[in-house]
Amino acid sequence: MKRPWLLVLPSFILLVIVLLGPELHGVYISFFRDKEFVGLRNYQNLLKEADFYFTLWNSFLFTFLSVGLELVLGFGIALLLDRKTRGKRITRSLAIVPFIVTPVIGGFAWKMMLDTNYGILNYFLTFFGFPMGTIEWLSSPNLAMLAVIVADAWVNTPFVTLILLAGLQALPQSPYEAAKVDGASYWFTFKRITIPLLMPAILVAVIFRLVFAFREFTTIWVMTQGGPLNSTYVLAMYLYKNMFLFFKDNYSAAIGVIMLILTFLISVPLMVKMYAEIKS
Amino acid sequence: MMGRDFYMSSKFKKRCISWTLNILFVLVFIWVLFPIFWIVMTSLKTRIETFSVPPVWVFMLTLEHYKVLFTISSFLKSFANSAIIALLSTAVIVFFSALAGYAYSRFDFPLKKSSAFFLLAVRMFPPVVIVPSMFGISKWLNIYDHHFLMILLYSSFTISFSVWMMKAFFDEVSIEMEEAAMVDGYTRMKAFRRVVLPLVAPGLVATSIFTFILSWNEFFFAFMFTSERAKTAPVELVAIVLKETGVEWGIMSAGASLVMLPALIFSWFIQKHLVKGLAVGSIKG
Numbered sequence: 054m055k056r057p058w059l060l061v062l063p064s065f066i067l068l069v070i071v072l073l074g075p076e077l078h079g080v081y082i083s084f085f086r087d088k089e090f091v092g093l094r095n096y097q098n099l100l101k102e103a104d105f106y107f108t109l110w111n112s113f114l115f116t117f118l119s120v121g122l123e124l125v126l127g128f129g130i131a132l133l134l135d136r137k138t139r140g141k142r143i144t145r146s147l148a149i150v151p152f153i154v155t156p157v158i159g160g161f162a163w164k165m166m167l168d169t170n171y172g173i174l175n176y177f178l179t180f181f182g183f184p185m186g187t188i189e190w191l192s193s194p195n196l197a198m199l200a201v202i203v204a205d206a207w208v209n210t211p212f213v214t215l216i217l218l219a220g221l222q223a224l225p226q227s228p229y230e231a232a233k234v235d236g237a238s239y240w241f242t243f244k245r246i247t248i249p250l251l252m253p254a255i256l257v258a259v260i261f262r263l264v265f266a267f268r269e270f271t272t273i274w275v276m277t278q279g280g281p282l283n284s285t286y287v288l289a290m291y292l293y294k295n296m297f298l299f300f301k302d303n304y305s306a307a308i309g310v311i312m313l314i315l316t317f318l319i320s321v322p323l324m325v326k327m328y329a330e331i332k333s
Numbered sequence: 334m335m336g337r338d339f340y341m342s343s344k345f346k347k348r349c350i351s352w353t354l355n356i357l358f359v360l361v362f363i364w365v366l367f368p369i370f371w372i373v374m375t376s377l378k379t380r381i382e383t384f385s386v387p388p389v390w391v392f393m394l395t396l397e398h399y400k401v402l403f404t405i406s407s408f409l410k411s412f413a414n415s416a417i418i419a420l421l422s423t424a425v426i427v428f429f430s431a432l433a434g435y436a437y438s439r440f441d442f443p444l445k446k447s448s449a450f451f452l453l454a455v456r457m458f459p460p461v462v463i464v465p466s467m468f469g470i471s472k473w474l475n476i477y478d479h480h481f482l483m484i485l486l487y488s489s490f491t492i493s494f495s496v497w498m499m500k501a502f503f504d505e506v507s508i509e510m511e512e513a514a515m516v517d518g519y520t521r522m523k524a525f526r527r528v529v530l531p532l533v534a535p536g537l538v539a540t541s542i543f544t545f546i547l548s549w550n551e552f553f554f555a556f557m558f559t560s561e562r563a564k565t566a567p568v569e570l571v572a573i574v575l576k577e578t579g580v581e582w583g584i585m586s587a588g589a590s591l592v593m594l595p596a597l598i599f600s601w602f603i604q605k606h607l608v609k610g611l612a613v614g615s616i617k618g
Contacts, residue, residue, distance in 0.1 A: 057440035060432040061448065064492050067429065071489035072455055075463035075470060082466060130361050133354065146601065148365055153600040155550040157567045158593045161574055162368035165375065165582060171384050173371065185386055207368065268459040271552040275571055289461055289553075297557060302465040309462035320457045 076313070083306035095307035105308075107283055108291040115202060115273075115287060116266040122206040123262055124255075127213025134214070135221045145215075152211040160275030163204035167191055167276075191277055194284035201273050201285050208272060209265075213258045220254030221247075260323040264316055288312055369593070376586035383582040398587035408588065411569035418480050418565060419548040422487040426495050426544045427537055429488070434499025435525060439508065452493045460490065464557060471558065478560040486558070487548040495540045502536030503529070542599045549595055566592050 083095055099105050134144060151159060166173050167190035175185055190200045224247070232242045248255075270289035273279065279286040279294075288308065296305040375383050377394045402408050436442070437449060467486075471477040476485075506529055514524035530537075555565040570588045573581075 056442075057436045058442040058444075060436035060440075061442075064429045064433040064452075064496055065448065067485075067489050067492060068452070068455055071485050072458075072460070072463060075466040076458060078470070079462050079464075079466040082469075133358055133361060136354065147362070149600070150369060150597070151365060153546060153596050154369060154593045155552075155596070157550060157552045157571060158372070158589050159368070161570070161585065161589050162372050164574070165586070166368060166371060171386060171582070173388055176386055176388055207364070211365070264457060264459075268461055270461075274552075274556075275574065278575070289459075292461055292464065293557065296465055296468060302469060306462075306465040309459075309465060312459050313462050316457065316459050324454055324457060 079306045079309050080313075082303055083310050086303050095304050096311075098304065099307055099311070104283070104286070104291060108286050108288045111198070111284070111286055112267060112288040114198065115205070115269065115285070116263060119202045119205045119209070120259060120262045120266050122202060123210045123213045124259060126206060126210045127258065128217055130210065130214045131217035131221055134218055145218075148214060149211040151208050154208075156205075156208055156269075156271035157275060159204055159208040160272040163200065163207065164191065164276045167200055192281050194282045197277050197281055197284050201276055204276060205266065205269060205272050209262060213262060216254050216258040217251065220251045224250055256326075257323065260320055263319050267316060267319065268312065372586045372589050372593075375582050376590045378583060380581075380583050383586075398583040399591075401584055402587050402591070407564070408566075408569055408573070411564045411566045412591070414480065414559070414563050415549055415566040418483045418487065418563070419545050421480070421484045422491070422548040423541045423544045425484065425488045426491055427541045430492060430495035430499045430540060431530070431533075431537060433492075433496045434501075435503050435529070437496065437500045438503035439511075452496055456493045460554070467558070477558065478562045480563045482558055483548075483555065483563060483565070486554050487544075487551060490551075491544045491547055495544060498540050498543070499533070499536060502533045502539075506532045538602075542602060546596045546599055550592075 084090060084092055086094065130148070134148065167175075169175060169189045169192065170186050172190070174190070175183070175188055178188060179185060188196070190196050228246045228250070229242060232246060237245075268289050269287065270293065273285050273287060274290065277285045279290045289312075292305050292308045292312070295301045295308060376398055377396070378389060378392055379395050379397065382389045382392055437445070468477070471482050476482040510528050510532065511519075511521070511524040514528045515521065519527065549565075550567060551565070552567045552571065555568045556571070559565060559568060570585075570592050573588055574585050
């Protein structure tokens with residue numbers, strides 16, 4: 054084959070035109086105000102806006118709490134599934150259902166289940182002494198963030214579970230056999246053998262999830278639309294509102310650049326590792 | 334009989350552990366599937382039943398909500414839009430990623446490693462960033478709220494993953510196949526089409542279904558870039574959900590059930606490949 058790179062070219066042209074180009078263009082226009090060059094003015098305005106800090110804080114809170122939850126749940130479920138020897142295919146395909154069904158449906162499902170007056174969760178809580186209508190999951194600023202985190206965890210834990218499960222099943226047997234001979238307890242082997250060996254998979258899962266949770270929009274939008282009282286207002290929504298409600302495209306571009314930088318910082322460790330692996 | 338020693342024995346401990354694990358397993362099962370189950374159940378209840386507290390568990394199935402949905406033309410149209418966009422995106426992706434995957438698998442060429450890295454790195458950047466710019470560009474090119482724009486967007490979102498997936502599938506086909514064919518007089522491309530492609534057919538199927546699911550379910554960009562002409566099913570569903578201020582659970586559940594149906598059906602077929610692909614991806618880093 055004379056020019057193999059021709060086969061790769063269409064994909065690249067697509068990426069450059071649709072993703073890279075607009076990204077760079079977005080960075081470019083963030084330094085303008087309606088065709089007029091204003092340097093860092095948009096960024097200065099950004100730092101003066103209370104909403105910016107609000108959304109920044111909410112985004113970080115949401116990201117780290119939901120990924121933390123997903124890691125714990127995902128790990129637990131992976132360990133559980135690792136033991137199952139029968140019906141593996143079925144359990145696995147069922148386990149990824151929340152992932153397949155995606156944020157839109159997930160958001161709607163939880164919105165319905167958490168409804169204050171008719172939701173099934175509140176119904177279950179009546180057995181614990183909370184009458185219907187008292188716990189307002191999606192209307193109280195304090196609980197809304199929690200609700201959204203749980204819903205997001207529901208959607209995305211399967212992703213973590215699958216990666217960790219794959220890692221678990223690829224683990225070598227010999228360290229465990231040696232540990233058993235030495236009489237090590239379950240927790241000891243878990244802490245000293247399983248976790249270190251699983252670190253690559255854990256890192257992959259966590260960093261991917263951090264990157265995706267940081268830009269989350271859909272689940273939160275469907276459930277609370279950023280409310281109540283902006284308690285679930287995140288960066289992606291801030292960009293959306295500035296772009297489509299206020300039509301401030303330069304300002305939104307600046308927000309986008311900030312998100313880009315923050316995402317980059319989060320994902321740098323993974324990218325370095327990926328690059329090293331590809332080189333080898 | 335069962336003396337004190339039994340309860341101290343490791344056999345009892347093992348039984349306890351095994352029982353707890355089984356219970357945990359069932360709980361996980363419920364956690365994972367209940368919301369979906371609940372949506373489908375709600376979609377089949379009568380309107381009154383959807384509001385009843387305590388909730389109704391056994392009831393006569395009714396399709397009234399689905400019937401209502403079929404009368405809402407905007408809903409039907411959004412399904413058609415989603416189908417068109419998802420199918421065409423998938424076609425584009427399969428074509429591009431099969432070619433690129435083959436190239437990465439078989440050949441060496443300048444910038445091969447950096448381009449592979451670029452392909453993956455692009456995925457790391459939040460697509461949100463392209464929104465302000467894309468809004469202006471799409472309006473200027475008059476493709477705002479048009480299927481073509483969505484197809485372009487979705488294709489580029491999934492291309493990285495698809496190329497990687499196809500490469501992995503091509504890697505599994507031994508190169509001797511094409512070499513044998515070329516010895517018999519086939520050109521490289523002919524060998525590709527006649528010999529290799531059929532062998533990676535499962536991979537093509539998996540990639541296309543994966544892309545289809547992603548394109549069908551996508552909300553964020555569809556929400557921002559479609560309006561009257563090209564509105565997709567998820568956007569329409571969310572519009573219905575947010576409009577009714579949480580009253581018409583039956584209709585909303587029916588809509589949600591319909592929207593999630595294609596993804597669930599297709600995923601059932603490729604769940605084997607999906608898991609394998611994710612596993613390969615994660616171990617490779």
